[in-house]
Amino acid sequence: MQLSEKCLAITGSVTLALDAKSKELKAQGKDVVGMGAGEPDFDTPAYIISAAKQAMDMGMTKYTPVAGTLSLRQAICDKLQKQNGLRYTPDQIVVSSGAKQSLFNTFSAILNPGDEVLIPSPCWVSYPEIVKMCGGVPVFVPTCEQNDFCPDPLAIEMAITPRTKAIVINSPNNPTGCVYPEALLRRIAELCVRHELFAVSDEIYELLIYGDQKHVSIASFGPQIQAQTIVINGVSKTYAMTGWRIGYTASDLTVAKAMTKFQSHSTSNPNSIAQYAAQIALSQENPDGKTMHDAFDARRKALCQGLNAIDGLSCLCPHGAFYIMLNISGLLGKRFEGTVIDGSMTLSDLLLEHELLAVVPGAGFMADHYVRLSYAVSMENIEKCLQRLSHFVSMLEG
Numbered sequence: 001m002q003l004s005e006k007c008l009a010i011t012g013s014v015t016l017a018l019d020a021k022s023k024e025l026k027a028q029g030k031d032v033v034g035m036g037a038g039e040p041d042f043d044t045p046a047y048i049i050s051a052a053k054q055a056m057d058m059g060m061t062k063y064t065p066v067a068g069t070l071s072l073r074q075a076i077c078d079k080l081q082k083q084n085g086l087r088y089t090p091d092q093i094v095v096s097s098g099a100k101q102s103l104f105n106t107f108s109a110i111l112n113p114g115d116e117v118l119i120p121s122p123c124w125v126s127y128p129e130i131v132k133m134c135g136g137v138p139v140f141v142p143t144c145e146q147n148d149f150c151p152d153p154l155a156i157e158m159a160i161t162p163r164t165k166a167i168v169i170n171s172p173n174n175p176t177g178c179v180y181p182e183a184l185l186r187r188i189a190e191l192c193v194r195h196e197l198f199a200v201s202d203e204i205y206e207l208l209i210y211g212d213q214k215h216v217s218i219a220s221f222g223p224q225i226q227a228q229t230i231v232i233n234g235v236s237k238t239y240a241m242t243g244w245r246i247g248y249t250a251s252d253l254t255v256a257k258a259m260t261k262f263q264s265h266s267t268s269n270p271n272s273i274a275q276y277a278a279q280i281a282l283s284q285e286n287p288d289g290k291t292m293h294d295a296f297d298a299r300r301k302a303l304c305q306g307l308n309a310i311d312g313l314s315c316l317c318p319h320g321a322f323y324i325m326l327n328i329s330g331l332l333g334k335r336f337e338g339t340v341i342d343g344s345m346t347l348s349d350l351l352l353e354h355e356l357l358a359v360v361p362g363a364g365f366m367a368d369h370y371v372r373l374s375y376a377v378s379m380e381n382i383e384k385c386l387q388r389l390s391h392f393v394s395m396l397e398g
Contacts (some may be wrong), residue, residue: 009127014270014364018348022101022358038174039242042295045288045386048239051266051280055273064269067260068095068248072279079282083206083344084217088228088250094259095278097248097270099204099234100126101263106230106249107134107166107257110198117200118277120151122367124174124202134181140366145316145327147178153187160191167184167191169218172205175372176325177318179213189218189225199229205245205321206239207289210297213319219250227252233327237321239281240292244274247352296322299375299382301367306386307373310393322376325362334396341396342370355388 022032055061065074071092077136082084096102107117107330109364113135119127121140128138141159143149156167169188171180179296180188192199206215215298234247249259269275273301303324304317331341336354343348344361348371351357 005330006133007341009132010293013125013129014361017284018352018358018360022144025356026222026293031380032356032358033388034354035377035381035385036358036360037374037376040240040292040296040376041235042240042288044240044244045281045286046283047284047287048241048277052273052277053166056298060272060276062205062272064272064275066264066269067091067093068257068270069272069279070389072275072282075279075282080250082233085220086201086231089253092253092256093248093250094263095246095275095346096247096263097247097267099232099236099243100130100236100248101204101267102232102249103127103200105259105262105266106132106200106232106251106255107131107136107215108262109255110230111136111165114163116161116162116163118156118159118167118197119144120156120168120170122149122362122365122370124176125172125364127168127170127387137148137163139164142366144324148183148316148319149173149310149325150177150180151188153184154324155192156188157191159259160195160197164197166200168200168202170202171206172209172215172318172320174205175362177316177321177323179209179319182216184372185216185218189221190217192228193224197228197328199225201229202232203215204232204234204237205255206233208293208296208322209320210300213321215232215320221259229256232267235281237312238253238289239286241274241278241281244271244277246270246274246278274286296375297378297393299379300324302379303373303375303382304388306382307389310386310390310395312396313389322374324375325367325370326364326373326375327370328358332369333392333394336392336396344371347371351388352357355392357385357388357392 023030073093111134116137116139117131131138219226231250235240315325344363348361360372
């Protein structure tokens, strides 16, 4: 009795594994400070919750079309036109049970066995695993902190082979918080058009941008690149709706039809009540949006300032999302009670065990000299995090 080789080849999520371990300690009554959160710590806005209740009262509890209700798909088209300058029709939109399923649909629709997908790294832990599950081969294009973790177009072009099918674009980025400049996106778009590649553009953090940065969708640079782009988005981050599980794609009609067929045999339609709530979320002004954005901005600044004040640690102040990649190179080789810090996994384990501080090891993001911290947490927890990190570093030897 053998299990699937495909499933056995999947690497488990380090973020979920760490979260499980920290929750276990919390259940024991320990004061764990969790800095690994991948979701806003705000409640879903009241007007969206009211919409869900209204949906149930109106009897919206049945199956919907596989790709989502027409009214939600139209609301998504309106949003894309208004905010991104992109014209789509409802039949080009596929609504799914979260942006992660949208990515799974995407790669299932476009990949054949052995097709390569370029992924700038550090990268979100699920990109390479989803590509592998869909029969593809992830090819990492390393970025560097000195370049704000933005990919070098020349490095991207050098990684292209006859098997390359797509490139993943994630801006604002998880885990680095970088925002791709428009000039860089135009260079990538030119490469995609010239080499006939799909651009899989994950824009889930598009409204969580700080300072004078702005979000630009690669699909907005003309009809050819729009036809080759699959836009991934959803309501989880912007509207604090992570548990509602609504994501969507916007793409060429041929790709959309293929994804709809695939979804029809996997999950069928997404949750009907959550679809109506998402429709209302996208169709109205969010009164809580600025409050959440400004809170993240203040936390971002406080956390960056505090981290850079600790000997042996440093970080860039990110321009988007709600994550910081903390450079731990200055701690490598040092000892804590006889244990040598040889990478992000060891450091993360030590911090959780001895300081009750949960961070995400960078090894899961292809960046072992870093750990990821989320500032989607309270200012109180940010202060505790800085205190515990400082205490831990002061105890190191060597």
